[in-house]
Amino acid sequence: METNGPIGTGEASVALASAERTRARVAWSGYPAWYWLTTGAGLGALCYAALLPGWWDLAIAALTAVTLVIVTRAANRARGIRERCQRGAMTLRDQVVLGGPAALVMVAGAVASKFASWSSIVAPVLVFMVFAGTGLTMGARAARP
Amino acid sequence: MSTPHDTELATAAGDGFDHLIHAPARLRICAALDPVREIEFGALLTLLGISKSALSKHISVLAEAGYVTQRRAVRDTRQRVWLRLTDTGRSAYRGHVAALHRIVGNTRG
Numbered sequence: 370m371e372t373n374g375p376i377g378t379g380e381a382s383v384a385l386a387s388a389e390r391t392r393a394r395v396a397w398s399g400y401p402a403w404y405w406l407t408t409g410a411g412l413g414a415l416c417y418a419a420l421l422p423g424w425w426d427l428a429i430a431a432l433t434a435v436t437l438v439i440v441t442r443a444a445n446r447a448r449g450i451r452e453r454c455q456r457g458a459m460t461l462r463d464q465v466v467l468g469g470p471a472a473l474v475m476v477a478g479a480v481a482s483k484f485a486s487w488s489s490i491v492a493p494v495l496v497f498m499v500f501a502g503t504g505l506t507m508g509a510r511a512a513r514p
Numbered sequence: 515m516s517t518p519h520d521t522e523l524a525t526a527a528g529d530g531f532d533h534l535i536h537a538p539a540r541l542r543i544c545a546a547l548d549p550v551r552e553i554e555f556g557a558l559l560t561l562l563g564i565s566k567s568a569l570s571k572h573i574s575v576l577a578e579a580g581y582v583t584q585r586r587a588v589r590d591t592r593q594r595v596w597l598r599l600t601d602t603g604r605s606a607y608r609g610h611v612a613a614l615h616r617i618v619g620n621t622r623g
Contacts, residue, residue, distance in 0.1 A: 457549060
């Protein structure tokens with residue numbers, strides 16, 4: 370259907386909302402569940418590695434980073450979307466929603482380990498749960514018609 | 515039903531408003547293609563939830579206008595079609611979104 374008539378504010382608002390909903394679906398939906406679980410586990414491993422002494426932290430961080438890149442590429446292949454290197458479908462707000470809580474847990478875990486008796490496995494497990502939970506929830510929400 | 519005020523608003527949108535993109539399905543196709551490099555035809559079908567024939571028709575219109583290009587590639591022994599916005603298409607889509615923002619009185623577009 371071609372639209373040749375004048376456009377009012379109502380129609381323009383509807384069109385903008387529709388475009389934004391589509392962008393959000395591209396950003397969040399289609400990821401296989403294993404992507405969120407593996408990436409959450411990888412971030413948990415990074416969090417754990419940061420607390421290790423010597424060169425272990427760097428070795429584990431490098432290995433995890435490479436694994437995460439491979440997992441992300443495989444997930445994008447599986448969902449039939451090739452993201453751009455810069456400025457993907459996720460907005461800054463989406464990225465904060467996804468990674469913010471996990472980052473906060475990482476920082477809180479690192480601080481807590483310095484000042485209190487804190488099991489080093491608690492923060493990585495929380496990071497995994499928060500990241501995977503957010504990804505799976507947002508993915509399921511975006512996939513709704 | 516449009517009012518004279520609406521006509522004024524549409525005129526106020528100025529350049530950038532693209533009637534070809536404004537059709538609902540085509541606007542959503544462009545919105546899906548804009549933030550990514552490429553999307554496979556089947557994935558776009560799932561994302562938009564429209565019929566295969568409707569999607570093919572809209573893609574043809576966009577391709578004829580030079581807004582979308584198609585690339586065929588074999589993956590997992592099956593030939594798949596990958597779609598991407600051209601530079602012209604991306605610029606037209608962004609101009610259209612900016613015009614819509616101007617119409618609703620939001621200048622951030």
